Amino acid sequence: MSKIIVIGSGVIGLGCASYLTRFGHEVTLIDRVEPGRATSYGNAGGIANTFVAPLAMPGLMKKYIKYYLDPEGPVSFRWSHMPALLPFMYQFFRNCRPERVKECSEALAAFMPPAYEAWEPLFKDAGLMPLVRHNGGLWVYKDDATLDKDMPFWNSRRNAGLEFHRLNDDELRQSEPAVSRDWKAAVLEPDWHSVANPFDISAGLAKHLRERGANFVQAEVRGFEKGADGVSAVVTDKGNYSGDKILIAAGVWSKRMAAQLGSKVPLESQRGYHVTLPNAGLETRHLVVVGSAKVAISTLNIGVRIVGASAFPGVDAPADWSQAKMVLAWGKRVLPDLNTEGMTEWFGERPLTPDSIPVMGRSPHHKNVFYAFGHSHMGLTTGGITGRLMAQLMSDQQMPIDMNPYRIDRRY
Numbered sequence: 001m002s003k004i005i006v007i008g009s010g011v012i013g014l015g016c017a018s019y020l021t022r023f024g025h026e027v028t029l030i031d032r033v034e035p036g037r038a039t040s041y042g043n044a045g046g047i048a049n050t051f052v053a054p055l056a057m058p059g060l061m062k063k064y065i066k067y068y069l070d071p072e073g074p075v076s077f078r079w080s081h082m083p084a085l086l087p088f089m090y091q092f093f094r095n096c097r098p099e100r101v102k103e104c105s106e107a108l109a110a111f112m113p114p115a116y117e118a119w120e121p122l123f124k125d126a127g128l129m130p131l132v133r134h135n136g137g138l139w140v141y142k143d144d145a146t147l148d149k150d151m152p153f154w155n156s157r158r159n160a161g162l163e164f165h166r167l168n169d170d171e172l173r174q175s176e177p178a179v180s181r182d183w184k185a186a187v188l189e190p191d192w193h194s195v196a197n198p199f200d201i202s203a204g205l206a207k208h209l210r211e212r213g214a215n216f217v218q219a220e221v222r223g224f225e226k227g228a229d230g231v232s233a234v235v236t237d238k239g240n241y242s243g244d245k246i247l248i249a250a251g252v253w254s255k256r257m258a259a260q261l262g263s264k265v266p267l268e269s270q271r272g273y274h275v276t277l278p279n280a281g282l283e284t285r286h287l288v289v290v291g292s293a294k295v296a297i298s299t300l301n302i303g304v305r306i307v308g309a310s311a312f313p314g315v316d317a318p319a320d321w322s323q324a325k326m327v328l329a330w331g332k333r334v335l336p337d338l339n340t341e342g343m344t345e346w347f348g349e350r351p352l353t354p355d356s357i358p359v360m361g362r363s364p365h366h367k368n369v370f371y372a373f374g375h376s377h378m379g380l381t382t383g384g385i386t387g388r389l390m391a392q393l394m395s396d397q398q399m400p401i402d403m404n405p406y407r408i409d410r411r412y
């Protein structure tokens, strides 16, 4: 049994802490905000375990330019951040080469498929199953011709042995009656689960962790004290905390901490926005995805939430609420009867690596330091499986998969 400090109580830190306590370790979580209040607060609630494609794909640069030039496109940049962003973008676009896409997809497919299975025991223990639905994901398309153009993407899933069903106009109407008749083709991913409220999931996991004896400290991590055997203390604005092992799971903010510990990681915020409509006046049965606009729609216990946008303004840059308006406009194209009264807007910082593969592993410089961050648009999906893998690694168990593709010092 070890004394472990987990920095970050987003859904990744909580998934890791939950498995670490199950493995018998004594866990302290340090976060400057309430558990689940940062990026993990406002996602779409999808547990999309078949989403094993990296973001960087052949033709992406052309697509990004098109999206950027379209005022309603999902991609945006902040020019003052460009000099800092360029090296990342260079690495990101290099990963669009087919041989890299294959390697990155294989690395994602090696750990993601059991994502829900890893969450389920944690949700059951924490009494969270009433929030979980096995309702599938529904990708909507304007027509068959548009869907046909996307078939290389779907065929790559088929080649990976993942199940999906193509729906025609009638089948789409029957399975999702709220969707506008302008959308005439769809693909159903039956494996997906979703949660009725991502924040309730984080809060529920945190409550259960407290009941099992985990300690929560609300403090800002400032740095680390280093000794002969690795990191001897985590330095915070509320004092120093020591543990046998330290796990950095601080989302996009992990970059600075890793740099303090000798590891330079290309990690950027791919900022996303949501609008939540408490009086939407309708419900969706599935997690509905508009692939062409990078928008997803989900019915939560607090209303209909529409998420989207792929903005690169730099971490903690001011909000650009026109992105939330764009997300809402797309939602209305799919669900024209939406009532927006009482709508709230939000943004969160998806932690993105250039190869879309998260970092899960040991520090090459400090033997008691471990990392789990960079889960981009899939952190809720993969929080449980990341937690299980990290608990196995940090307990010196034999690993069920090769962990080399997730090393912090890999070639990005």
Ligand SMILES: Cc1cc2nc3c(=O)[nH]c(=O)nc-3n(C[C@H](O)[C@H](O)[C@H](O)COP(=O)(O)OP(=O)(O)OC[C@H]3O[C@@H](n4cnc5c(N)ncnc54)[C@H](O)[C@@H]3O)c2cc1C
Residues within 6 Å of the ligand: 007, 008, 009, 010, 011, 012, 013, 030, 031, 032, 033, 034, 036, 037, 038, 039, 040, 041, 042, 043, 044, 045, 046, 047, 048, 219, 220, 221, 222, 249, 250, 251, 252, 253, 254, 271, 272, 273, 274, 307, 308, 347, 348, 349, 350, 351, 373, 374, 375, 376, 377, 378, 379, 380, 381, 382
């Ligand atoms: C619009 C949107 C929709 C999304 N939809 C989905 C979806 O449907 N399904 C899915 O799987 N994923 C989705 N995601 C992605 C998912 O939300 C993220 O991958 C996930 O939340 C990342 O979790 P995390 O724990 O790594 O980061 P965070 O939730 O950001 O947690 C990191 C924590 O570290 C803390 N921290 C940072 N620095 C310090 C410091 N110096 N001191 C103390 N604490 C610190 C922060 O306060 C924070 O609480 C979506 C994301 C967005 C933005």
